[in-house]
Amino acid sequence: xxxxxxxxxxxxxxxxxxxxxxxxxxxxxxxxxxxxxxxxxxxxxxxxxxxxxxxxxxxxxxxxxxxxxxxxxxxxxxxxxxxxxxxxxxxxxxxxxxxxxxxxxxxxxxxxxxxxxxxxxxxxxxxxxxxxxxxxxxxxxxxxxxxxxxxxxxxxxxxxxxxxxx
Numbered sequence: 001x002x003x004x005x006x007x008x009x010x011x012x013x014x015x016x017x018x019x020x021x022x023x024x025x026x027x028x029x030x031x032x033x034x035x036x037x038x039x040x041x042x043x044x045x046x047x048x049x050x051x052x053x054x055x056x057x058x059x060x061x062x063x064x065x066x067x068x069x070x071x072x073x074x075x076x077x078x079x080x081x082x083x084x085x086x087x088x089x090x091x092x093x094x095x096x097x098x099x100x101x102x103x104x105x106x107x108x109x110x111x112x113x114x115x116x117x118x119x120x121x122x123x124x125x126x127x128x129x130x131x132x133x134x135x136x137x138x139x140x141x142x143x144x145x146x147x148x149x150x151x152x153x154x155x156x157x158x159x160x161x162x163x164x165x166x
Contacts, residue, residue, distance in 0.1 A: 012165050024073065029162070036078060037159055038166045044139050055128050055136055056145035058158055059084075064105050081148065084108070084115040107150045115148065 013030040017023045040056070048054045059081035062074070070077065083089070089104030089112045104112070118128040118136065128136045134152040137144035144156040157163075 012162070021073065033159065033162050034166050038163060041143075041158065041163060048139055048141075053126060054139035055122065056139040056143075056158070057081075057136070057148050058145060058155075060147055060149040061108075061111060064103075064108060076149075081115065084112040085119050087112055087116055111148075111150050114152070 009030050013026040014023055017026055044054050044056045060076050061080070061084075062070075062076055063080055063083065065083075066074075066077075089109050114133065117130055117133060121130045121133075122128040134146070135154060136146040136152075137154050139145055142156055143158070144154055145158055147153050147155050
């Protein structure tokens with residue numbers, strides 16, 4: 001990596017930071033964006049351009065189970081949606097997967113039911129949408145996707161400015 005590249009990344013992610021928290025967040029984004037976000041978007045674009053239906057999402061919910069374990073500045077982390085996909089909020093004791101027993105909030109129980117419905121619909125018929133679900137747009141040239149949190153909403157062009165940078 002040349003010093004010119006390092007300077008460009010620094011200026012893009014940290015150059016305007018006004019405090020240590022912004023520097024920390026900038027460093028985390030400078031690492032996460034090319035390895036997770038850009039990679040995921042590239043794969044979605046390849047599949048879309050090959051004519052396949054693509055449904056892209058960003059999971060945004062910070063699970064209550066990470067309180068006191070993961071620093072507060074970490075929001076949804078890579079892979080956090082998996083527990084919701086497989087209904088972990090409803091499992092207990094010895095059948096609990098991944099971590100100790102989790103006493104999910106009512107919002108998290110509802111979120112897990114919603115996520116399970118999206119994934120089940122997609123597995124069943126290639127489309128995650130269904131009755132009483134927020135519409136999950138197909139990832140077309142306008143790059144619309146679903147933000148998944150306790151309330152879902154459609155958005156488009158995830159981190160557009162940063163993806164143009166990379």
